[in-house]
Amino acid sequence: MGDDYVHRTAITCLEVTDEQRDLLEETISEWKRGCQLATDMAWGKCNAKSDVQPLAYNDVRECTDLGSQHAILATHQAAKAITGCIERKAKDKKVSKPTFTAPTVKYDTRTMTVFDDDTVSLSTTESRVRCDLALPDADNGYQRQYLDSDNWSVMESTLTVRDGDYLLHIGFRRPKTDTERNTAEDGTVLGVDLGIENLAVTSTASFFSGRELTHDLREFEKVRAGLQQTGTRSAHRTLEQSSGRELRYVRDVLHRASNAIVDEALRHECDVIVFENLTHIRDRTGASWGHRWAFRTLYEQVEYKAETEGISVKQVGSAHTSKRCAECGFTADENRSTRTNFRCVKCELETNADYNVAKNIGMRYVRRGQQSSRRTGDTQLALKSGTVTPSGGFTAYPDRFEAELTDKPLSQRANPSG
Structure with missing residues (x-):
């Protein structure tokens, strides 16, 4: 079944305090542990989200400090990684069990909320943090076409760290128009x-x-x-x-x-x-x-x-x-x-x-x-x-x-x- 939505991403810097930085760092660390644990358990057994989640969820919750929704997302990330390996193996390529080392963590609409005052609330291993989005002063900045539009909805996003800066890759989607339906996704x-x-x-x-x-x-x-x-x-x-x-x-x-x-x-x-x-x-x-x-x-x-x-x-x-x-x-x-x-x-x-x-x-x-x-x-x-x-x-x-x-x-x- 084709995707009836157009997907876009707006990369936005976050303004974080030292306390928020520590919480986010800990969340990223636990996220990587959770993804790896779920992958270790599912590797060679299953790769569908519906199978990996019940297999690994309880262990991810018990062995990490991730909240319930982030634990679910970690099992989904593991399923995605394993599926990629299976598809590669089908093309006679060598595969090895995925490892998670990148300083990133996934967020969805339950773990992240974007507010009209240009702030975002993010779940961490302890509590939610509310950070300012470092948006350009201009009203026509490229993030605005998504943030200020009723046509675009916030979806799964990724927080990543690069050179000490926290970059939030906010995912958006809108329904395809009639001419866009059943076409390959642009990007x-x-x-x-x-x-x-x-x-x-x-x-x-x-x-x-x-x-x-x-x-x-x-x-x-x-x-x-x-x-x-x-x-x-x-x-x-x-x-x-x-x-x-x-x-x-x-x-x-x-x-x-x-x-x-x-x-x-x-x-x-x-x-x-x-x-x-x-x-x-x-x-x-x-x-x-x-x-x-x-x-x-x-x-x-x-x-x-x-x-x-x-x-x-x-x-x-x-x-x-x-x-x-x-x-x-x-x-x-x-x-x-x-x-x-x-x-x-x-x-x-x-x-x-x-x-x-x-x-x-x-x-x-x-x-x-x-x-x-x-x-x-x-x-x-x-x-x-x-x-x-x-x-x-x-x-x-x-x-x-x-x-x-x-x-x-x-x-x-x-x-x-x-």
């Missing part, structure tokens, strides 16, 4: 570019350096070539040992990078993570065999980790993404003069070349969605400072969620050159 897209200098760069301007990995892969290839040329039994044993160490090291690097990409998607409430098609990535990047294996492995790790969070992972064509200006759309060989620098000869935008590609990758998927009869055309690309649509509509994130003026369309920037 927010995170573009990701893979490369040599930077292992991965996102459309939200997160960079994951590839220099150390590149160096170590080259050193490994040198050692392997030397040992293979020697050809002795001792050299063969050394080669096997060296290969094992290198494989473990590279997998650890990719594990950390894939976690960071998924975390970036979660932080910006993205529904889709988009990469370029990996088929010809060696030709595009000059990648070695080791790099091609690393790119494929990184993609697969992001895919299965994102699926457990309800995020889709897609690929788009790679044609001209390195030569096209993500700001004005002008495409020319001269735009990318070096591997690392991009300068549009038309609008004179100067930016990191990989970052420009990441935005092009994400926007290509957004535009493709607009042309599909299954979508409503409301898909948007996540940038560092906000979200943007193909028509140039820009929605800024709330204050204190970081900002980067060069992400804004030319019409909204005082200096087009950034």
